[in-house]
Amino acid sequence: MTSTATPARTLSTPTGPLVPRLLLGTRLRELRRQAGLSRPAAARAVGMTEATLGRLERGRTGCDPAGLAALAALYGVRDEAERVTLEALAEQTNIPGWWEEHLDVLPKWARRYVSAEQTAKLVRTFEPQLVPDLLQTPDYAREILRLRHPRATPAELERRVAVVMARQRVLRRRPRPVNLWIVLDESVLLRQVGGRLVIRDQLEHLLDLDARPNVTLQIATFEAGAATAMTGGSLTLVRFPQQILPDLVYLERFDGASYPSRPDEVERHWHVFNTLVTEAQQPEATPHIIRRLLRGL
Known part of the structure; x- marks a missing residue:
């Protein structure tokens, strides 16, 4: 053979x-x-x-x-x-990932995606509500996690924040950081998570990340087409370095997630994301949009 x-x-x-x-x-x-x-x-x-x-x-x-x-x-x-x-x-298959030390603060339905994210060649995300985890500042992440886990102790909350920050190491991974392309609905930038200082710091952080060669950030303004309403929530696509592996689709909602895996489903979600890319503002417009919002804070 x-x-x-x-x-x-x-x-x-x-x-x-x-x-x-x-x-x-x-x-x-x-x-x-x-x-x-x-x-x-x-x-x-x-x-x-x-x-x-x-x-x-x-x-x-x-x-x-x-x-x-x-x-x-x-x-x-x-x-x-x-x-x-x-x-x-x-x-x-029995080698644990670093996050397995934190399974008590990582939702069961998110573990498959986190594992995929950490080995990904590229990640493509559309987010209509909040800044995605890979782009969050610690203060922004803390505000979101406090709302999601109102009964968390201060120590548990900080552990949850630490996991989000650790996941972001893929953006600086050597020798090949993940190639990240994110489309944000304009409302994400206007939502006052944590107050003026937190959102200002978050917007400035987005500017810094957008300058990275492996990060592309687009804004779907309110003039964008209907594709922004087609996903029903966040949409993430993961491609692995190994070409024989199929792409992973991750649809996260407030208290769960799904992983459509049939080839036609994967193709359909790629089509939705590619449509979002064409309807959103071009990447070179992103710094101007964010700076305009910063001037208003």
Whole structure:
């Protein structure tokens, strides 16, 4: 069998298990199909439930060494490089991300996205309500988190703020920071979160970030078209460095999130975002818009 797997030495991922799980699941699904086996038949043959094998192939869970060995034997994996790569991926599915020390202050529904964000090649976001987490100042983040978690102790609140700030390291990641493109509804800039001083500091921070070569910021003014109303809330698209992995769609709402994954759903959300880009003000207009708002504060 000819190996098409990624060499194991390129798969080091200190940022969590999501990408190794996706890569492992994608490759195991390809091997099963090459072996001419249906998912139910493969699951029965190795003593798994079809649901368990489905979660494995979708990157929702890792695989223990015994299960991996059984699948590799069933699929006729004889190539040594292929076997080593599968084993390396399986091992990495258990490497925790840095945020796993803070799971008590990170919503369960957001963990998959945070893991994706930390390994992303690019992130595209439309936000109609608030400044996105990756662009927030500590004071702005603190005000939002205080409203979302009114019963949080001061110490817990600061831990939540610290997690948001830690996530922003992807913007300064070396050697390749994430490529971030964000479209903000104009109302986001007008909303007085935390009062005049907090919003002034936040707007100045947006100016600084907009000057970064890996950050593009557009403003969808009130004259923009209907696309701003099509999302029903925030929309985030994530693309991974590994081209074989599908893009991730993340739709966050006040108390939960969804991850549409069918190819047609992913394509539709990319179409919505691209429409937003064309309807929003051009990126070069962003500094002028923000400075105009700052003069009014």
